[in-house]
Amino acid sequence: MNGEGSGTPTAWAASPLADELAPPSDLPPVWPDPQGRQRGIAITPLHPAVPELARRDPELTERLALIDAIRMGDARIRGLAAKLLGQRLTRPAAAA
Numbered sequence: 001m002n003g004e005g006s007g008t009p010t011a012w013a014a015s016p017l018a019d020e021l022a023p024p025s026d027l028p029p030v031w032p033d034p035q036g037r038q039r040g041i042a043i044t045p046l047h048p049a050v051p052e053l054a055r056r057d058p059e060l061t062e063r064l065a066l067i068d069a070i071r072m073g074d075a076r077i078r079g080l081a082a083k084l085l086g087q088r089l090t091r092p093a094a095a096a
Contacts, residue, residue, distance in 0.1 A: 004027065
């Protein structure tokens with residue numbers, strides 16, 4: 001974690017987990033991104049290109065956010081994230 005900043009929501013603050021969980025009362029985790037609109041706690045992404053890729057590919061964004069939830073979440077969040085990630089990895093990719 002890198003302190004507060006603006007960016008793109010990740011982990012439980014991003015879809016699909018944000019759709020499944022009640023919003024937390026604290027600041028959400030975000031990938032630092034000068035074009036991001038969400039204020040939150042800056043999380044170092046798995047790769048520096050993640051914020052840019054997230055703007056271009058919603059399916060990849062979901063998968064990377066789920067990986068962050070597995071990296072950072074409590075047991076309940078990790079379990080749900082692993083289940084949802086497994087579903088996304090076994091379904092065919094959307095046609096371009």
